Amino acid sequence: MLTQVIINGLLKGGLYALMAMGMSMIWGVMNIINIAHGSFIMLGAYITYWLFVGFGMDPFVSLPLSMAVIFLLGWLIQKYLINLVVQADIFITLLLTFGIELLINNLALVFWTADVRKVQVGYGAANFQFLGATVPYVRLAAFIMALLISAILFQLMNRSRVGRAIRATSQELDAAKLSGVRVGNIYASTFAIGTSLAAAAGTLWAILFPISPTMGGILTLKSFVVTIIGGLGTMLGPLVGGLILGIAEALGTNWFGSTYENLISFVIFLVVLIFMPRGILGSRR
């Protein structure tokens, strides 16, 4: 029984990790807290849904598509909107991303209505037994996908030119500018990568859970929790944070009841913020 709970938590944690990765990156590199983060998760989920319902496209196949579309959207938003206020007071950028969230969510409500929807893949119920626990294949697949994407991101940040430029910009803005880095474009690329990661998480989420235009809000908050637990400034942070949150929620709801899920997350959040604001692996910021 306990094994089942822990495995459930682990699998969900992997998804949380992917969700938070985009937010952590944007925050770590540009010091921007993207309140609209959940909206991009939601958009990724809906792209997958409509491709599934309209063209019968399998969600795993539509994953790169949803990432690409949201990459473009994110790039445009950063370059032509957020870049305009990047140097202002912190809470100005917070308010701006909040405005973006409201806009995207309300547009989604207008076009897609508030109905809850579900991507019902044929293989959704298939599962196997592991250490006495029942593991649905889709959950495992989503977990593996999440780790895979994280690994690709890691390679991207460490090996590619874009990745190095992003890391340089985050560490030393002025030096980066002097080296000829087009900061505006770097910021746009960073934001775009962050939002496409959110979209990927959204696609995976759609496979496992129901979706609605307002699903993003709580996911943004959970991403905060994961980011804070793991700490800013490292790629591993969200991974550690995600797994911890997943397991903590699973154990907590098992002991206290499912309605306690959010309470557990936010209490952990506050405790970590107050006693360990840098998180477990966090650095400077």
Added chain:
Amino acid sequence: MTEQQKAILVGKALTKQFKGLIANDQVDFTLNKGEILGLIGPNGAGKTTLVNMISGSLSITSGDVLFKGKSIKGLKPYQIGRLGIARTYQIVKPFARMTVLENIAVGAMFGRQTKKQGVRRALDMAGQIVSFVGLEKLKNQQADQLSVASRKRLEIAKTLAMNPEVVLFDEVMSGLNSNEIDAAVVLIHQIRDQGISIIVIEHVMRAIKAISDRLFVLHHGEKIAEGPPADVLNNKEVIQAYLGKRYQQAAIP
């Protein structure tokens, strides 16, 4: 007066250690009542760290600071300020969107209170201090519109408003031109004449020589000399610290 009655601020074996780095190592110093003690040393010697420990901004790893014979180790910055020790910051910290007068008044409101200091009284007191430091004409200007020299004066004025017995001046002359430095020297002497004891961190050599009654020198976090300026500035180790071994041999007495 006995040795003990003369000393108003005493540091004993003050040590500050950050994770791997020891910024101050067993530093002893004595500030006597009514004197100006110059604190010098090359960049990175640990001068500001020492001031931060005295003022409570940084915790003391080991050692102690005694103010009028009583330990102030572990007190919060605001408590130390209220006891009568005021400090300036190397990179000045004005309250940008308040006027010069208001900036100074805040010092009077929250510093050492010898009698009840309401807002009205504080503003009056600020009016006197603003003239004392020569910022009378700018008293209604918003602090963020001042020149560098004026900001330094404001920084000093804020400490005076706190009615202190000891002030710690951290490079109040950096960024000033020759005339402004002379004026600052005069001001600091006037402050000392009011009975306030002063520690001055400074890099401008001629200023330090002009105002200090005694000097003490930090290098790599350790005290390497303490005494009258003439002695200290001719001290072999001090010269070596600033200029390197080769110049030490060529030093002019």
Added chain:
Amino acid sequence: MGIAVVAVAAALPFILNNFTLRTATDILIFAILASSWNIIGGYTGYASFGNIVFFGLGAYTTAICMTTLGLGFFPSMVLGGLLSGMYGYLVGLPILRLKGHYFAIATLGLAEATKALVQNLNITEGNSGMYLPIPDFSIDASYRFFYFTSLGVLLIMLLATHFILKSKFGYGLIAIREDEDAADSIGINTTLFKSAAFGLSGFFSGFAGAIYAYQQGFIKPEPVFAVTSTVKMIVMAVFGGIGSLWGPTIGAITIELITTYLRDYFLVIHTLFFGSIIILAILFAPKGIYDIFTGRKKLGIVYFLDNIRKNRV
């Protein structure tokens, strides 16, 4: 001038119909929230994104006091304010050690955590919601009652804030906002001051929640702890001018009037309005419209473009 405004405000209930009066009351409630936020966000410089928590606590305290304890409205409202204020002060002590972003999201977490708590307690009926006793007035009288109560709370609050600003406490808060290290060194007990500001902000917001609860007659966790509302009050404060006494109230009136107008005539646009207005306001006038009217040297398009130029990357 202030007296004229108050006189007009007092006369309104006798001119307007009930429906409009209700809108006016809602505006007043938002004005209270925006002005309360201003105490911690505008004057002290700690932008809280979770002030809605005080609204919710005020609402629930009132509900519990009136139903379970059988108290009257006014005592309940006061208790609501006191509880919210205390909560703000106590939670403020650890949370206000965080700065900038961290503080902002900590307050978000606080609001969410408190909501989750309320959803799981028995005394608050969990997620089912709570009913409050129905006011014992005639319809007209009850509309007026809520209007005047809100107006009264707002005016008392603004008066209190006005005096605070001229007091040592006020100077202390602004010093903290301008430079907290310097404030520490100059003798200000910043921990105490900040927490007191947060508590004060909570105190008045609690009153707003109390009025809302009694007016609605029924409350559930989700609406009274909605984060969107915190942002609404921040936008109102920013739009009207943070750090000024009447700014948030002006912002509340403006934004709410526009929102209501749009809701009545352009329903679809209305939902998009709020997001758009935030974006536009942030881009072009981060210091608020109050700033626009009080002594800007440059006006017009130059002012707006200048704001963008200063802030872009």
